[in-house]
Amino acid sequence: MPYVHLRTDRTLGKEELVELRRAIIENLAHHLSKSPDRCMIQIDAEQCVVLGDEGKCAFAEVRVRGRFDTAVSEAFAAAVKRDVAAQLGLETDRVYLHMLETQDGEIRSCFY
Numbered sequence: 001m002p003y004v005h006l007r008t009d010r011t012l013g014k015e016e017l018v019e020l021r022r023a024i025i026e027n028l029a030h031h032l033s034k035s036p037d038r039c040m041i042q043i044d045a046e047q048c049v050v051l052g053d054e055g056k057c058a059f060a061e062v063r064v065r066g067r068f069d070t071a072v073s074e075a076f077a078a079a080v081k082r083d084v085a086a087q088l089g090l091e092t093d094r095v096y097l098h099m100l101e102t103q104d105g106e107i108r109s110c111f112y
Contacts, residue, residue: 002028002064003040004080009055012045012090023083030070031076032064058084058092067103 004024012020021041028034051057060080068076070086081095097112 001036001040002032002062003042004028004035004060004062005042005044006058006060006084007044007047007049008058008088009047009049010045010058010090012043012088016087017020017043017045019072020084023087024080027079027083028064030069031072031079032066032068034064040093040110051094051096056090058088058090058096060084060095060097062097064099065100065102067101067108073099073101074112081112100112 006020006024020043024041025036025039028039029036049055049057049059062080077097077099081092081097084090085092093111099110099112101108101110
């Protein structure tokens with residue numbers, strides 16, 4: 001079961017939250033072949049998240065069981081960053097993603 005925790009300083013309405021969850025779930029399904037009904041998404045809006053001396057940013061942590069080819073993980077991270085940035089009205093360089101892949105007791109940790 002993949003778990004995605006997104007934190008942002010942005011304010012989100014109910015429809016924006018639904019769209020953001022949908023985009024994240026679609027990327028999990030498309031890039032990592034994860035079943036949408038097994039994806040857990042937590043979105044925390046209006047958080048004290050600061051990049052540099054200002055907000056206007058987001059941080060996502062993705063935990064997923066399985067090891068993926070580096071190109072697949074990078075494509076997934078790029079797609080999530082693109083979609084989150086678009087939904088939140090941010091530049092992609094204001095969105096950071098930390099991905100933890102676990103398999104057979106081994107953990108791979110990558111920042112994008």
